[in-house]
Amino acid sequence: MNIDNLKDKWRQAPPPVYSNDGERPTTPLGSERPPSIRSSRNKLARRYLVLTIFSATLLVCSPLTYTSLGYPALLTLWLIMFLDMTTIFNFVLYNHIRSLNVSRLTVIEMIRHMKTMTAMRRRFRIISLATGIPFIAILLVYFLDHNATATLMGGFIGGTIGALIGVTKELSLRRVLTDIEDQLDDLSQQQ
Amino acid sequence: MMGNNNSDTTRKVLFDTVIGEHGALVAKLCYMYGHDDHSRKDLYQECLINLWEGLPSFKGDAKLTSWIYRTCINTCISCYRHNRRHMGLVSLDSITHPAVPPQEDDRTSQLQELYTLINMLNPLDKAIIMLWLDEKSYDEIAAITGLVRNTVASRLRRIKARLQQLSSQ
Numbered sequence: 001m002n003i004d005n006l007k008d009k010w011r012q013a014p015p016p017v018y019s020n021d022g023e024r025p026t027t028p029l030g031s032e033r034p035p036s037i038r039s040s041r042n043k044l045a046r047r048y049l050v051l052t053i054f055s056a057t058l059l060v061c062s063p064l065t066y067t068s069l070g071y072p073a074l075l076t077l078w079l080i081m082f083l084d085m086t087t088i089f090n091f092v093l094y095n096h097i098r099s100l101n102v103s104r105l106t107v108i109e110m111i112r113h114m115k116t117m118t119a120m121r122r123r124f125r126i127i128s129l130a131t132g133i134p135f136i137a138i139l140l141v142y143f144l145d146h147n148a149t150a151t152l153m154g155g156f157i158g159g160t161i162g163a164l165i166g167v168t169k170e171l172s173l174r175r176v177l178t179d180i181e182d183q184l185d186d187l188s189q190q191q
Numbered sequence: 192m193m194g195n196n197n198s199d200t201t202r203k204v205l206f207d208t209v210i211g212e213h214g215a216l217v218a219k220l221c222y223m224y225g226h227d228d229h230s231r232k233d234l235y236q237e238c239l240i241n242l243w244e245g246l247p248s249f250k251g252d253a254k255l256t257s258w259i260y261r262t263c264i265n266t267c268i269s270c271y272r273h274n275r276r277h278m279g280l281v282s283l284d285s286i287t288h289p290a291v292p293p294q295e296d297d298r299t300s301q302l303q304e305l306y307t308l309i310n311m312l313n314p315l316d317k318a319i320i321m322l323w324l325d326e327k328s329y330d331e332i333a334a335i336t337g338l339v340r341n342t343v344a345s346r347l348r349r350i351k352a353r354l355q356q357l358s359s360q
Contacts, residue, residue: 003305003351003354003355004351006301006302006305006324007324007326009301009302010302010305010324010325011324011325011326013302038240039237039240039241039244039266040237040269040270041241041269100269101245101248102241102245102261102262102265102266102269103241103242103244103245103248103249103258103261103262103265104245104248105261105265106261106334106335106336106337107261107264107265107268107315107318107335107336107337108315108336108337108338109337110264110265110268110269111268111314111315114268114269179313183313183314183315187315187338187342
């Protein structure tokens with residue numbers, strides 16, 4: 001196959017069709033864009049904003065676990081620390097995604113942003129897991145002391161499922177990060 | 192208020208031009224970065240939304256096609272995580288719905304093979320070879336990708352060699 005000879009053919013080839021009846025994707029916009037249509041980047045940014053607001057609200061309410069529910073002070077302090085970090089992490093990610101402008105960045109800058117973003121999400125997830133697991137452990141010990149067997153079992157199962165999901169996501173993020181790093185390493189060697 | 196109406200009208204006119212004249216280019220890029228019909232359609236919608244959102248920042252200091260390329264490639268790359276697990280695989284869709292309609296023509300079958308082989312490259316290499324196939328100059332490719340001109344040239348040589356190697360396998 002001589003790639004150089006295929007240049008003309010490539011340019012003249014009709015746009016690809018996506019199904020047997022020759023259907024092409026339709027535009028969601030036409031000339032007028034309905035206000036409800038958002039790019040997935042904006043949707044992701046909004047998701048992090050909602051998470052920021054949610055964890056900030058929980059943070060404000062967290063002293064109630066000590067004053068009203070009578071949980072141990074250590075548990076409340078750990079919860080405050082955990083929610084503090086979660087709020088900051090979600091806000092940092094929200095800010096990072098919001099600042100991306102796909103029509104201004106070069107392809108390399110976009111790949112670097114992807115790398116930064118993936119690394120940041122991975123780091124935040126590891127820190128959240130590292131602080132969340134001791135918190136759940138303290139909570140379980142507390143339930144054990146108070147003979148709340150059903151709550152204890154529920155907490156244990158929930159914690160295990162949460163940790164498994166966290167580890168799976170972490171492995172997936174690590175693979176993406178390795179892929180992106182390989183591409184950038186290859187480039188820096190060439191340049 | 193009047194100014195807003197004017198800028199909205201300009202935006203709509205420009206967007207119609209983008210879709211009317213360069214819709215095929217966007218579809219081709221999405222075809223190359225998506226792994227099946229569904230993901231390609233999603234990418235296409237995503238590209239159009241980003242083109243619409245980016246239109247106010249288009250100042251005309253670059254060619255319109257270069258700006259479209261940059262926006263669409265970046266959009267496709269930002270969906271990399273979703274499409275990553277299918278990289279290097281040839282989807283059934285690309286066999287049942289080939290990009291190029293089947294004809295008794297050797298060059299057409301070679302072009303279909305080229306589509307399949309390009310699909311196996313990493314996102315950056317895919318962008319570089321597509322820009323080159325679309326007759327973009329090295330300087331334009333460098334401006335869109337952010338690579339140095341010389342790196343573009345050497346990278347292209349490597350990509351072509353890789354495609355030849357994949358083709359002979």
